[in-house]
Amino acid sequence: MIGQFPLLQKKQDGKRLVYLDSGATSQRPQAVLDAVDNFYKEANANPHRGVYTLGERATEAYESSRKEVAAFLHAKPEEVIFTRNATEALNLIAYTWGLQNLKRGDRVVVSILEHHSNLIPWQQVCRATGAELTFLYTGSDGVITQEEIEKKITKGVKLVACTHVSNVLGLVSPVQAISVRAHAVGAVFVLDAAQSAPHLPLDVTKLGADFLAFSGHKLYAPLGIGVLWGRQELLEAMPPFLTGGDMIESVREQDATWAPLPQKFEAGTQNAGGAVGLAAAIRWMQSIGFEEIARREQDVYQYAWQTLAKLPHITLLGTEKGQHSGAISFTVEGAHPHDVATILDADAVCVRAGHHCAQPLLHHLGLNACCRASFAVYNTRADVDALAESLMKVRKWLGYGA
Amino acid sequence: MGLEQIYTQIITENSRSTEHRYQVKDPTQVVEGVNPSCGDDITLQLRVKDGVIDDAAFLGDGCAISQASASIMIDLIKGKSLKEAQHLSELFLGMIKGTVTDDDQLDELEDAQAFRDISHMPARVKCAVLGWHTLQDAVKKADSGEKVKP
Numbered sequence: 001m002i003g004q005f006p007l008l009q010k011k012q013d014g015k016r017l018v019y020l021d022s023g024a025t026s027q028r029p030q031a032v033l034d035a036v037d038n039f040y041k042e043a044n045a046n047p048h049r050g051v052y053t054l055g056e057r058a059t060e061a062y063e064s065s066r067k068e069v070a071a072f073l074h075a076k077p078e079e080v081i082f083t084r085n086a087t088e089a090l091n092l093i094a095y096t097w098g099l100q101n102l103k104r105g106d107r108v109v110v111s112i113l114e115h116h117s118n119l120i121p122w123q124q125v126c127r128a129t130g131a132e133l134t135f136l137y138t139g140s141d142g143v144i145t146q147e148e149i150e151k152k153i154t155k156g157v158k159l160v161a162c163t164h165v166s167n168v169l170g171l172v173s174p175v176q177a178i179s180v181r182a183h184a185v186g187a188v189f190v191l192d193a194a195q196s197a198p199h200l201p202l203d204v205t206k207l208g209a210d211f212l213a214f215s216g217h218k219l220y221a222p223l224g225i226g227v228l229w230g231r232q233e234l235l236e237a238m239p240p241f242l243t244g245g246d247m248i249e250s251v252r253e254q255d256a257t258w259a260p261l262p263q264k265f266e267a268g269t270q271n272a273g274g275a276v277g278l279a280a281a282i283r284w285m286q287s288i289g290f291e292e293i294a295r296r297e298q299d300v301y302q303y304a305w306q307t308l309a310k311l312p313h314i315t316l317l318g319t320e321k322g323q324h325s326g327a328i329s330f331t332v333e334g335a336h337p338h339d340v341a342t343i344l345d346a347d348a349v350c351v352r353a354g355h356h357c358a359q360p361l362l363h364h365l366g367l368n369a370c371c372r373a374s375f376a377v378y379n380t381r382a383d384v385d386a387l388a389e390s391l392m393k394v395r396k397w398l399g400y401g402a
Numbered sequence: 403m404g405l406e407q408i409y410t411q412i413i414t415e416n417s418r419s420t421e422h423r424y425q426v427k428d429p430t431q432v433v434e435g436v437n438p439s440c441g442d443d444i445t446l447q448l449r450v451k452d453g454v455i456d457d458a459a460f461l462g463d464g465c466a467i468s469q470a471s472a473s474i475m476i477d478l479i480k481g482k483s484l485k486e487a488q489h490l491s492e493l494f495l496g497m498i499k500g501t502v503t504d505d506d507q508l509d510e511l512e513d514a515q516a517f518r519d520i521s522h523m524p525a526r527v528k529c530a531v532l533g534w535h536t537l538q539d540a541v542k543k544a545d546s547g548e549k550v551k552p
Contacts, residue, residue: 336465338440338529339409346405354440362441368463369440397405398466399414 001296001378004029008378015348018386023167023327023374024352025217026198028281032220035280039273047272048246048263062272065279066262072282073212073229074203078261081228081235082275086194087117089213089228090161092265093190094121096238097211098159101188104130106158109187111136111144111173112364113166116357118192118213122161131158136178140365141319142169146177153181159188164196168356168372169318170301170327172196179208188234194218198376199297199325201290204229216274220376221281225274228265235261242267285377293377297325300375304328304384308373311388313395317370327374329356335394337369343397347390408523409466412474412516417466422476424459430549435536437468437528444472446536450544454483465529467520472533474513479537488541490514491534497521498531 045058070077083089126133160182182189191209216225247267249257258264313333337353352372426447436443444462479487496502520530
């Protein structure tokens with residue numbers, strides 16, 4: 001597997017690179033790099049503009065990528081909007097559906113697990129509309145209970161936005177229960193799939209979401225390409241987010257009409273190379289198969305949990321129970337996460353340290369910062385062993401002696 | 403850069419020292435400093451009398467580098483005038499940015515010179531400068547006569 005990832009074969013100061021930060025961004029397989037390279041060498045022109053052969057080739061590459069993303073999500077191509085990332089997709093919903101549909105007295109519910117991308121847009125929209133922002137809280141184990149769902153998602157809630165998988169705790173949220181409850185009270189359900197897309201199948205016909213957002217770069221695709229999926233009737237009723245070239249039907253001096261979906265939400269020149277890379281990444285994942293991806297990742301995840309749990313001075317966050325994916329966070333007694341990350345880096349072990357763009361969750365857990373090891377399909381038990389070995393050096397470097 | 407250049411004895415010992423971690427009695431300036439990349443925050447408290455830092459201490463959480471840096475900073479500025487404190491902070495930030503490299507000049511920073519190598523570690527610069535930026539805010543407040551209410 002690692003043989004397919006050029007960067008993972010590089011050494012850092014003569015040491016094997018142990019990349020455990022795929023929750024922040026994944027590495028890219030050769031198949032994706034080749035697809036992007038090939039687009040720019042063989043088909044580069046501005047999609048939807050040139051009527052010449054090369055222009056048509058660019059349009060074909062871009063639109064066939066959309067079809068592949070749609071098939072991946074079990075959605076219609078016109079429901080797939082290309083964005084820069086999940087953050088932009090979530091902002092799009094907030095600034096179009098949110099500003100149009102929310103008013104004073106309405107409530108928006110998010111979970112305390114959200115990373116800032118699925119929190120701050122809702123804070124802003126609530127501030128602008130006078131709607132109230134409330135939270136689904138978890139216990140110290142990070143679990144959202146059915147009781148909490150029923151207590152918080154009640155009449156008057158117009159929108160529920162929740163992460164599919166916590167980027168800090170790696171826990172899979174009770175998406176079905178939240179969706180059922182949201183729809184029962186007449187709310188729209190936004191699913192942030194940024195952390196789940198690389199790990200779990202995303203079938204929008206089964207997930208019960210009305211909107212779904214993810215980033216390509218966490219899914220082996222290039223940086224700068226993301227996806228918003230929305231139910232067609234909702235997208236059609238929404239005003240455009242960004243306006244300008246390409247998203248119009250016809251323009252007069254004082255007004256304009258909008259292009260049909262999905263172009264209405266794709267103003268300006270798009271990242272066609274990124275879209276091609278995203279489709280290639282999805283093809284690459286499908287060539288391995290989601291079952292095989294899950295089997296490999298679960299093996300490494302379980303091994304990592306068991307290994308880290310046995311280490312002295314290490315505290316794992318969250319719970320061993322429940323369905324997990326992607327990430328394990330921890331603290332080292334007496335050592336600040338930034339120091340841990342610096343010390344691990346000397347062994348070429350890459351982990352994230354800080355608040356992981358989820359400050360309210362960390363405060364809820366009584367922490368300022370923590371370390372996170374996050375996994376992708378290319379990680380192995382050997383990576384976990386390297387992490388554990390390096391972690392044992394941390395306190396020594398900080399002067400604790402052991 | 404090797405870890406031995408970062409986690410020197412001066413830094414690890416000062417990071418765990420509690421000598422300057424306390425609540426200052428009747429502080430004149432209380433200023434919070436936040437590192438947005440990690441959420442670390444420290445609160446610097448000064449008691450300034452006649453333009454001289456009569457007492458100084460800090461509270462809050464942070465990594466070894468930020469804590470050691472704040473602790474060594476307080477060692478340096480206690481008993482000094484606001485003007486001297488401002489001068490030292492400029493010297494320290496200049497050292498980290500690599501704009502002040504003259505050894506004789508940097509000698510004024512005493513133990514704080516232990517952070518000189520952090521300038522080669524961009525990811526950790528914010529940790530080293532957290533306390534010093536907070537000090538500059540506090541000096542600015544003191545200079546403008548802004549005081550906390552007793």
